[in-house]
Amino acid sequence: MADETVIKSDLAFVKRLQECGGESLKKCYQCATCSVVCNISPDDKPYPRKEMLMAQWGLKDQIVRDPDIWACHYCGDCTAYCPRGANPGEVLGAMRQATIEHYSFPSQLARMVSQPKFLPVLLALPVLVILFVMKVVGTLGNIPAGTVKYSNMVPLLAIDAIFMAAAGFAVFVFVNGVRRYWKDLNADVSPWKVKLSDKSVVSATIEVLKEFIVHKRFKECVTNYARATSHLLLVLGFIALAITTAWSAYYEWASKFGLIPHKESPFSITEPIKWVALVGTVLLLYGIYLIYQQRQAKANGAGFGGYFDWLLIWVIVAVGVTGALSWILRLANLASLAYPMYFIHLVSVFFLFFYAPYTKMAHLVYRTTALVFAKMQGRE
């Protein structure tokens, strides 16, 4: 008698999933066409059929602990072929959003991020922080004179402080979330627990990262195949810009401690760091442009996506566009335009970092964790 799974249905969770984009989840009648059509789903206990049933039954505990929802890369093949229009792709997306809400503390903040009406409030935080810093350094209210130099508006040290704090906050929330997630993954809740092998964390992580770099799973999608390219470009763009930031920080601090000759931003276009920055910017902008375009084109087949998806897209667009424009306006020396543009750029970058654990950006951490766990279990 003890081998039965006790069912605990959460009606409120069913409704939450419907709000997060899974409004058609009740249409599924378990024909399993989605599981058959999915190219990346394994043969043994495939997804997304069982996830659709879990969603209908409001089995919150099992859903948030199911690594399969992160193994899904939203190819959209399942949605395209579903005979009832139950949209399993979007439902799994809704589950990922609900999982992020569950693990990223505090969940009230996560809820706010997922609702458009709170966007002004969320934006207010970075705006007020930066305005406050400008007030403190005395640059609030007047445009700095002379050649455009952004550190005249907000000193580098202030930048370091603000963004280290934002990043630090994000990391703290992630660590907290992943610890709880890892613990839950290892608990014996799901009837679909598959344990085929016992790989170590390290070797599993290395394998997962290798797959990420070549975007192996993205290439197996049919409906959303184009995303294998666009997402990769975006990722490479981020990596390039991360390198740029680290490099720039190195210049700043190494020169402060006298390790290298003084080097300070802005950097001229002849500098290698600038090439990396420009390449990164182009990749990011082109990547996000393709993603934006593909979503519009594939809306009928794979689904358009909800506020949660588009929020991240727009934030990345903002980061990329304002960053590029800031650079251009600086070169054109149009101070009255350049400084406000830079302000918006700072706000958007802060938004990206600080709210990363609550926006779709969190997939970076949770998906990696889930796939590492799955690899350790020997589950493809």
Next chain:
Amino acid sequence: MEERKYGVYICQGCGIGEAVKFEGLEKAARKNGKIPHIKSHPILCSPEGLEFLKGDMAAEGINCAVICACSPRVKYEEFDLPGALIERVNIRELVAWTHEPMAEETQLLAEDYVVMGCAKIKKADLPEGVPVEIERAILVIGGGVTGLTAALEAANLGQQVVLVEKEAELGGLGAGLFQQTPRKYPYQELEVPVVFSKIKEVLTNPKIKVLTKSEVVMIDGQPGLYDVTIKTDGKEDIYKIGAVILAAGAKPYDATKLGHLGYGKSDDVVTNWELEKIAADGKILRPSNGKPAEKVVFIQCAGSVDPDHLPYCSAFCCGTSLKQAKYVRTMNPDSLAYIIYKNMRTLGQNELFYKHAQNDPGILLTKGDVTGVEVADDGSLAVIAENTLLGEKIKLEADLVVLATGLVPATLDNPVLNLNYRQGPGLPDLELFQGFADSNFICFQYETRRTGIYAAGAVRQPMDMATAMEDAAGAALKAYQCLEHTAKGIAVHPRAWDQTFPDPFMQRCTACKRCTEECPFGAIEEDEKGTPFYKINRCRRCGTCMGACPERIVSFKDFSVDIVGSMVKAMDVPEEGTRIVAFVCENDAYPAIDAAALNRLQLHPAVRFIPVRCLGSFNLVWIADALSRGIDGILIMGCKYGDDYQCHFAKGSELANYRMGKLQETLDRLALEAERAQFMEVAISDFDKIPKMIEDFVVRVEEIGPNPYKEF
């Protein structure tokens, strides 16, 4: 018929002229058929052809015409000549379309058919229906939704209706419902049960006499002339009735037998019927403590599709559970309703209602096998199920469990009709249908084994209310057909055109009662001396009595033992060459051969087909006739028999096969091989297999060797 004058008319159209020579057919008709007047026409069924035919018959005074053309199953309006005796000989499907054109065998075959047609027409007579004075009232047994609808439909057709209901109130099971599944687009809103408006309509209809607290004690007589004894409140009355609609309905399966699903173990395990009563209070409350139910589990197929209980599906329960799940959710928006099903079956248009119920976030469905219902010490329930869509064995906590139980028909343990028939008070052989008053006739579903009695609604088959109302309309129309035909003195169904009736030569009757026992419809009774007599309105003119009678005393005006025997004896049997006669039933086997012909499949030229009404009419003397003629083999082709019978007269085919079994001994005494006579079950869908079946039989007969009596 007054003075008879014969004529043979041969059509040359549809390939007949290209397959056989007219001169040969003319010679055969004149010499062997003994009919001197023979004419032909290129297209006999055309307006010009018919003008020619009618003109020629009028000019020559011909009133008995042998029309050699296409199958008698087609062009019946064209060749319908009132006042004339017409014999249709099929030389299109049976000759021109299935044999090699202008071959010698083909010519001989066509000539044989023409001669056989001439032999038949000489012995046949023109049928005449004898109008009968009948009672035009229709009795409806049962006052539920089916009976009420049938009564209203019959009244709308202009008939008087007597409605009998054994309870004090009309309405049956339908009146016990809180709400009803939707009957109109978009199939989402639950409705007020339709039965209440039907009751009002019936009570205010002047043509319907309603008798409640009443039961049928006895039905005596025959269609059009029934004397029905009805007991109302202890007092008996006799009503004169023309036709009967059996709408006695069904009752819920006894849930005390479902202890393995928790019934009886807890007050909170109820049946779907009991839940309707609970819902009528407006709130779903647990019977044990009166608290609102938060988690309700519906177990479908409770004691249904189960060899230990009811082996069949009761059709209405899945739709009802969806409806009741909606009750639960509407009355308590925080509640959950789980439905565990073996199959989700939603009849008619209810697929849309199913989708609507599925869309409710609190209605949770899964396929599964319920292995048990546990009751905890605090009274809470748990349902254990395996093979679910969730992967493994699950345990569902519940505070109310609803068992979706099925229906058993009123006729399961009660004859209901109480017919005063020698063959018994109820409908025969209902074990084939688990007690339901059903038949294998998907085309004629309301007909029962008793002419004049039509079954409708849940007593006939498990069904939902929407289907039951349609059923009632169908049965009312059948009852009307019965009255109309009986009044004209013609057969009711399936030979709805037939004006003949069985006419026994009683001087030779030995009162063996074989006809009385074997009639599938109980049309023959016996008098005080034990002599059988016909209640002719019950008869369906199949001729099973004709086939059964060892003295061969039964005959119809255009179909008798002598008529068919004469056709067999008219066949030309040459000294060299195989000859086979096949008796083919007109219901499935003959249409199958026509279908084979339509597809131009080729048949073996040794076989001559003789159509009979039903294989039940097959008389063993025809085998003796055939064998003594020197015919090498005899085929009997007809509909399937057995539990899954397709025989249009229920028992005919089975009886023919049974009689063939008796043949063994006789043939052995004649030193003839029993294999020369073979029974073949043929369905109309087997048309493509017929050439091979016949070929195989001819080969077998040829292996046995020619009939030694050929030379005589």
